[in-house]
Amino acid sequence: MSGAREEILASIRTALRDAPPEVEVPRGYRSSPPPADLVALFDERVTDYRATVTRCALVDVVEAIRSALGDAARVVVSGDLPYPVDGALDDDLSASELDAVDAVVTTAAVGIAVTGTIVLDHGPGQGRRALSLVPDRHVCVIRDDQIVAGVPDAIARLDPARPQTWISGPSATSDIELDRVEGVHGPRQLHVVVVRED
Amino acid sequence: MSATFVGMPAFPDAARSALADSQLRGNLAHATSTIRGKRAQVVGEVSEWEELRLAGAAIKDNTLHHLDEHLLRLERSLTERGATVHWARDAAEACAIVAGIAQQHGVDEVVKVKSMATQEIELNEFLAEQGIAAWETDLAELIVQLGDDLPSHILVPAIHRNRAEIREIFRAKMPGAPDDLTDNPADLAAAARLHLRQKFLSARMAVSGANFAVADTGTLMVVESEGNGRMCLTLPDILVSVVGIEKVVPSWDDLDVFLQLLPRSSTGERMNPYTSTWTGVTPGDGPQEMHVVLLDNGRTRALADEVGRQALRCIRCSACLNVCPVYERTGGHAYGSVYPGPIGAILNPLLRGVGHDKQLDSLPYASSLCGACFEACPVRIDFPEVLVHLRSKVVDAHRGRAERGVRCTLRAERPVRLGRAPKPEAVAMKAASWALRDAGRLGRLERLAGAAGRLLARVLRRSAPGGRRVLGSLPGPGARWTTARDVPAPPTESFREWWQREGGRS
Incomplete structure (x- = not known):
């Protein structure tokens, strides 16, 4: 199949002999005015997906995490999570061991107000991708200065070289009669804690 | 999926049997009206929507018009990041590459992320022939696979099934499905979660597609809802992604257009629950061996059609299906392809060519040319223009x-x-x-028609609103045309006769 590459490229070049010149891409959408209160909008839009949002001051974050974890007995965190979580397991678990864990606590890289999205780039505090996927409850702590207005702001802030997971609400499906139902393969409960940096 | 679309009748025949299925029509009307309402609401929230559509179309056009350069950049970026790039001219080559990778690792079971490209090349059937089981992990794909059924929608392949039918499929075909399973969608989703969890935890190889492939960085992106995609992209050691060559976008920044257009057009949400991006191999996180199969399979043929090539802008959102009055009534199976609806009516003939297959030739006619698809399309594919163009190509062929x-x-x-x-x-x-x-010839024909008209005026009982006399069903080749249309009776006097009789005065 070594000829496939050359043959495909040659077909493309033949097909494009009459190709028109480049057109300009309108980019006005990148400068549309941001919403007035980003954090309030983020809160509202995340809640719309039937996720839970808690807003707290930095001094109250440990208590907010504890309350978000609720009755979760086995909790896992990445070793570099900047907030203490009592009795949390370190992530040296196999996929099956992770499956026996009730909840995970992570930080995030960016929050998007307009779409109610948290983005993990699996940097410090966030762990590898499986960590925030297999346990059934995900508690995600985000600082209010990490929240941006829209998708273009998030794309501009994020590094494509890192793996990313964009999360908008708990796992859901629209596959039965096109109605959104929460809870398929990813975490069925998503709890977002927004920390005010004073 | 063991059933295939091979031997499908032409659209009008397939549509006729679909229209007679009242259960199907009920399911489709319910589902498409739900999604139309959701889409309209979230699109209405975005004041710059029209500009985003223009931007999406422009980015895709610019990329398609230099596709060779972007693909070579993509290949270089992917290779630098530790992925292996393969090129496949057609379905057979792509299937052989995927099977070869599995065999090389002694894998006889793969988990799959929903992917139109792998549906198109009928990868599951090929792998099954090689003794490799492919598990569809998307809920709707699972419903189709377990029900030994055919997909009928791009986004929701089981849209033709309602909850009661899905419960029956699960009870009959899903190992370990509880006997008291209800038809509550949440319970059905929970049954699928339980069924697939062990597969995810033990799978060594996954097969995915990609919604976008970024040439600059070598980043691939999968947009999904359930988390089955994240499972497949994260837990196995080996990941093979089959990517149509038209999925490439030039730069990471361009995704700020498509991540706004796609979810709102597709599931009618501000954002879909999960989007995963990965750029080659990340040490210690996710698959450590990655392959990308760049697939042609007719795309260069479509690219050569200067009117039709705009169909390659398609981002597979399925908004055109949901707004189409034809699709809503016939469903997806009548189109005889994994790409149904308006996009299927243009993409299938463009990918495979016209003039050699009755079924393909019938697809450009599966439209009333109302243009609702064009209005809904997030990348502004001018469906009516392409449909009319393809009709002329069918006639020319x-x-x-x-x-x-x-x-x-x-x-x-x-x-x-x-x-x-x-x-x-x-x-x-x-x-x-x-x-x-020839004027003389025309005059003689008109007098003949006038005589026929006067004769018919005496015997015809049928008349259209306004009192015009109309013919009933025509015989012969005209019969099909008149099943839904009235043919006006020939006028008793032609314009030229009237002009002459009036002595040229108005």
Whole structure:
């Protein structure tokens, strides 16, 4: 199949002999005015997906995490999570061991107000991708200065070289009669804690 | 999926049986009206929506017009990040590459993320022949796979099934499905979660597609809802992604357009629950061996069609299906392809060519040309323009025979028996051209028609609103045309006769 590459490229070049010149891409959408209160909008839009949002001051974050974890007995965190979580397991678990864990606590890289999205780039505090996927409850702590207005702001802030997971609400499906139902393969409960940096 | 679309009848015949299925029509009407409402609401929230559509179309056009350069950049970026790039001219080559990777690792079971490209190349069937089981992990794909059924929608392949039917499929076919399973969608989703969890935890190899492939960085992106995609992209050691060559976008920044357009057009959400991006191999996180199969399979043929190539902008959102009055009534199976609806009506003939297959040739006619698809399309594919263009290509493909065909038809009632019979439109156009070419000939024909009109005026009982006399069903080749239309009776007097009678005065 070594000829496939050359043959495909040659077909493309033949097909494009009459190709028109480049057109300009309108980019006005990148400068549309941001919403007035980003954090309030983020809160509202995340809640719309039937996720839970808690807003707290930095001094109250440990208590907010504890309350978000609720009755979760086995909790896992990445070793570099900047907030203490009592009795949390370190992530040296196999996929099956992770499956026996009730909840995970992570930080995030960016929050998007307009779409109610948290983005993990699996940097410090966030762990590898499986960590925030297999346990059934995900508690995600985000600082209010990490929240941006829209998708273009998030794309501009994020590094494509890192793996990313964009999360908008708990796992859901629209596959039965096109109605959104929460809870398929990813975490069925998503709890977002927004920390005010004073 | 063991069933395939092979041997599907042409669209009008397939549509007729679909229209008779009242359960199907009920399911489709319910689902498409739900999604239309959701889409309208979230699109209405975005004040710059029209500009985003223009931007999406422009980015895709610019990329397609330099596709060779972008693909080479993508190949270089992917290779630098530790992925292996393969090129596949057609379905057979792509399937062989995927199977070869599995066999090389002694894998006899793979988990799959929903992917149109792998549906298109019928990868599951090929892997099954090689003794490799492919598990569809998307809920709707699972419903189709377990039900030994065919997909009927791009986004929701089981849209033709309602909850009660899905419960019956799960109870009959899903190992370990509880006996008291209800038809509550949440319970059905929970049953699927339980069924697939062990597969995810033990799978060594996953197969995915990609919604976008970024040339600059080598980043691939999968947009999904359930988390099955994240499982497949994260837990196994080996990941193979089959990516159509038109999925490439030039730079990471361009995704700020498509991540706004796609979710709102597709599931009618501000954002879909999960989007995963990965750029080659990340040490210690996710698959450590990655392959990307760049697939042509007719895309370069579509690219060569200067009107039709805009169909390659498609981001597979399925908004065109949900707004289409034809799709809503016939469902997806009638289109005989994994790409149904308006996009299927143009993409299938573009990928596979016209003039050699009755079923493909029928697809550009599976439209009323109302244009709702064009309005809904996030990348502004001008469906009516492409449909009309493809209709002309279908007629052209049968031309050449038309000359002889018309002569036969006009000279005698001898039926035309040729390998490729001319299309009735071509025959009619030739006949009209013959009649209109000569004024004397036209006058004689008009007098003949006038006589027929006067005769018919006396015997016709049918009249249209306004009192116009109309003919009933035409005989012969006109019969199908008149099943849903009235043919006006010929006027008793032609315009030229009237003009003459009036002495040229108005």
